[in-house]
Amino acid sequence: MELVIDRLSKHYKNKIAVDRVSLTLKEGVYGLLGANGSGKTTLMRMICGVLKPTSGEVKFNGIDVSEEKFRDLLGYLPQDFGYYPEFTAYDFLLYLSSLKGLTRQRAKDRTSELLKLVGLSDVAKKKIKSFSGGMKQRLGIAQALLNNPKILVLDEPTAGLDPNERVRFRNLISRLGKDRIVLLSTHIVSDVEYIASTILLMKNGQIIHKGPLEEIIRPIEGKVFECLVDCNTAEYLIANYPIINVREEKDKTFLRLVAEKAPCKEAKAVTAVLEDLYLYYFNKEANKSEQLYGIN
Amino acid sequence: MKYKLKKELKTVFDAPAPARKEEFINLLEYPKANRLDFFISQIGYIRKRVWILSLLLFIGTLIGLYFSGASYSFVWVVSSVLPFVSLVTISEIARSITYNMDELEMSCKYNLLEVSLIRIGILGVVNLAVFIGILLLLSGKTDLGFIRLGIYLSTPYLLNCYGSLFVINRSKSRDTVYICGSVTALVSILNSLISIRIYDIYTERNRMFWAIAFIMFAVLSLKEIVKFIKRMEDLKWNSSLTA
Amino acid sequence: MSLSIHDQYDKIYKYCYFKVKDKQTAEDLTQETFLRYFSQKSYINKGKPLAYLYTIAKNLCIDFYRKSGKDERLNEEVPANDEVTAFETSYAVKQAVSTLPVELQEMLLLRYANELSINEIAQIMNISRFSVYRRLNKALDLLKGVLRKEDFNEI
Numbered sequence: 304m305e306l307v308i309d310r311l312s313k314h315y316k317n318k319i320a321v322d323r324v325s326l327t328l329k330e331g332v333y334g335l336l337g338a339n340g341s342g343k344t345t346l347m348r349m350i351c352g353v354l355k356p357t358s359g360e361v362k363f364n365g366i367d368v369s370e371e372k373f374r375d376l377l378g379y380l381p382q383d384f385g386y387y388p389e390f391t392a393y394d395f396l397l398y399l400s401s402l403k404g405l406t407r408q409r410a411k412d413r414t415s416e417l418l419k420l421v422g423l424s425d426v427a428k429k430k431i432k433s434f435s436g437g438m439k440q441r442l443g444i445a446q447a448l449l450n451n452p453k454i455l456v457l458d459e460p461t462a463g464l465d466p467n468e469r470v471r472f473r474n475l476i477s478r479l480g481k482d483r484i485v486l487l488s489t490h491i492v493s494d495v496e497y498i499a500s501t502i503l504l505m506k507n508g509q510i511i512h513k514g515p516l517e518e519i520i521r522p523i524e525g526k527v528f529e530c531l532v533d534c535n536t537a538e539y540l541i542a543n544y545p546i547i548n549v550r551e552e553k554d555k556t557f558l559r560l561v562a563e564k565a566p567c568k569e570a571k572a573v574t575a576v577l578e579d580l581y582l583y584y585f586n587k588e589a590n591k592s593e594q595l596y597g598i599n
Numbered sequence: 600m601k602y603k604l605k606k607e608l609k610t611v612f613d614a615p616a617p618a619r620k621e622e623f624i625n626l627l628e629y630p631k632a633n634r635l636d637f638f639i640s641q642i643g644y645i646r647k648r649v650w651i652l653s654l655l656l657f658i659g660t661l662i663g664l665y666f667s668g669a670s671y672s673f674v675w676v677v678s679s680v681l682p683f684v685s686l687v688t689i690s691e692i693a694r695s696i697t698y699n700m701d702e703l704e705m706s707c708k709y710n711l712l713e714v715s716l717i718r719i720g721i722l723g724v725v726n727l728a729v730f731i732g733i734l735l736l737l738s739g740k741t742d743l744g745f746i747r748l749g750i751y752l753s754t755p756y757l758l759n760c761y762g763s764l765f766v767i768n769r770s771k772s773r774d775t776v777y778i779c780g781s782v783t784a785l786v787s788i789l790n791s792l793i794s795i796r797i798y799d800i801y802t803e804r805n806r807m808f809w810a811i812a813f814i815m816f817a818v819l820s821l822k823e824i825v826k827f828i829k830r831m832e833d834l835k836w837n838s839s840l841t842a
Numbered sequence: 843m844s845l846s847i848h849d850q851y852d853k854i855y856k857y858c859y860f861k862v863k864d865k866q867t868a869e870d871l872t873q874e875t876f877l878r879y880f881s882q883k884s885y886i887n888k889g890k891p892l893a894y895l896y897t898i899a900k901n902l903c904i905d906f907y908r909k910s911g912k913d914e915r916l917n918e919e920v921p922a923n924d925e926v927t928a929f930e931t932s933y934a935v936k937q938a939v940s941t942l943p944v945e946l947q948e949m950l951l952l953r954y955a956n957e958l959s960i961n962e963i964a965q966i967m968n969i970s971r972f973s974v975y976r977r978l979n980k981a982l983d984l985l986k987g988v989l990r991k992e993d994f995n996e997i
Contacts, residue, residue: 348702351706352833371709374708379706381703384700384702385700387700398644399703401632401641402704402709402714403709404637405629405632406631406632408891409630416848446703451625605954607935609955611939611950612955613856614855614856615859617855619869620851620855623851623873624848627847627877628880
């Protein structure tokens with residue numbers, strides 16, 4: 304099983320949304336991490352055949368993304384989706400089942416099965432209009448699984464889910480990743496930390512890092528420090544180092560930051576987590592990217 | 600006593616757990632629905648209002664004809680009502696976009712393009728059938744030739760098609776339905792006003808005007824429909840360029 | 843009448859295990875049942891899909907016996923399930939059940955363990971509804987007789 308993405312690009316009039324991305328994905332869960340505007344959704348849309356690339360190819364086991372066979376193996380949850388107003392959850396899944404080529408009987412069976420899986424069985428016959436954000440999101444996850452896809456692309460799937468639902472979702476994805484390719488994008492780091500076997504960091508339309516968590520973290524391993532300092536030191540540190548976390552405590556300031564070596568004597572090295580990397584990369588990028596791409 | 604026995608019987612036949620269940624279920628291939636099944640199911644998803652309106656119009660024409668007989672005024676009444684059929688048809692065709700289902704549908708095996716083509720095909724046929732039906736009913740009952748009658752009846756309809764498609768092709772909000780509704784009402788009223796004020800609008804003298812209008816709106820509508828179909832292929836309307 | 847594969851797999855497996863008494867074989871037959879069931883176009887059109895599913899399973903078990911030369915009517919004891927704690931009640935009932943003729947045991951399995959309807963059982967066994975009722979009642983009566991004999995008063 305191989306999803307090959309070859310030099311995929313998407314250019315708009317004054318912006319390069321995705322810049323020559325090349326990836327080969329196999330079974331497992333891939334977490335696509337990046338700030339808003341980094342091109343995650345654009346990339347996913349091209350992988351799903353929903354957006355035509357400016358250049359490049361996407362092929363699954365040799366099947367091109369534009370073919371019906373490809374779509375038959377695909378399950379997609381867009382960042383935002385609607386529904387026909389009169390639809391109940393049950394209707395919605397049946398409708399999409401027919402578009403996904405399921406027979407009527409299979410559609411009914413599968414719909415019941417999936418509604419149970421995402422915990423919406425008791426509201427199956429209620430109109431989607433009445434659903435909360437989390438319920439609608441769970442419905443979206445259910446529809447992506449209707450045709451038992453080999454490629455599962457989920458754009459911000461945990462948005463709107465409460466912590467319980469999020470845990471349920473993570474367990475589901477871990478199970479699913481065993482024999483299919485799951486690509487999920489998020490800017491909630493903890494989603495990806497626990498379930499992705501490979502993390503893809505995306506910035507300005509490019510994949511800047513790809514690998515398992517330990518590998519990705521390496522650039523800042525040993526470079527994350529925490530300290531409790533007075534306000535003068537705090538001001539100095541804030542002005543000179545990328546800050547991950549600031550917290551005012553009584554008369555001192557708590558800081559978590561990234562530095563080559565301990566920035567002050569009170570600083571203690573701590574274990575780097577993915578969140579540190581994310582904030583480190585995606586906070587300092589504002590200025591740098593403008594220089595690189597000459598935007599604005 | 601019997602109750603407890605029945606309860607026991609539930610577990611008496613329990614077997615050691617199956618070992619290869621998950622794997623099997625995952626890999627199981629189900630028979631697939633073919634294109635014909637899909638086509639038929641799509642017919643079922645076309646809302647009743649289309650059928651009802653078409654039927655009502657046809658029956659209305661019959662009744663009107665019976666009571667008031669064919670006259671120029673009757674012709675313009677019918678031609679003012681036809682734009683509503685256009686409205687209902689086009690809002691039906693554009694349902695996926697209006698209700699934000701387009702991205703989801705594009706990623707399915709039988710995708711949005713197919714859904715749209717089926718809708719356009721079926722509704723096109725229905726519209727044509729209604730139109731021809733009415734045409735046949737009215738022809739011979741006025742002194743207008745078949746062609747002239749056809750042009751007079753269809754031009755407001757085509758104007759409305761063009762107007763509605765124009766709006767839909769350039770926006771993606773839920774309000775497009777209301778905008779199209781307004782366009783329809785406008786067309787309808789316009790049509791009525793013109794006909795009332797210039798009573799002899801259907802005379803020979805204005806033939807040119809009608810012919811040009813007809814061709815113009817037909818061509819424009821066609822262009823917009825082609826544009827619409829192209830749009831169903833993939834997301835061109837990228838309002839959320841940010842992510 | 844939706845057919846959840848997850849649920850039905852277990853039930854068909856239970857049925858096959860009852861027939862062949864072997865874990866591996868039972869699962870093989872279960873999987874073969876589903877493969878056959880879904881390979882037909884009939885999956886789309888048939889009403890009473892459940893009965894059809896069991897019919898396939900039943901025939902596969904019969905074929906298995908023919909091939910392996912075993913006697914289907916070998917009345918083995920229903921083995922104790924190590925996952926189920928052997929309460930006195932359960933064990934006594936299990937023993938009692940094993941004294942019944944195999945066809946009646948099968949009825950009890952279909953009706954109480956696998957929760958099939960009378961109609962479905964009638965279709966699977968190819969007998970009338972009335973016969974189904976009659977046999978079930980007979981089975982229950984026999985059971986009660988055996989259990990009472992053992993002076994078991996908690997029933």
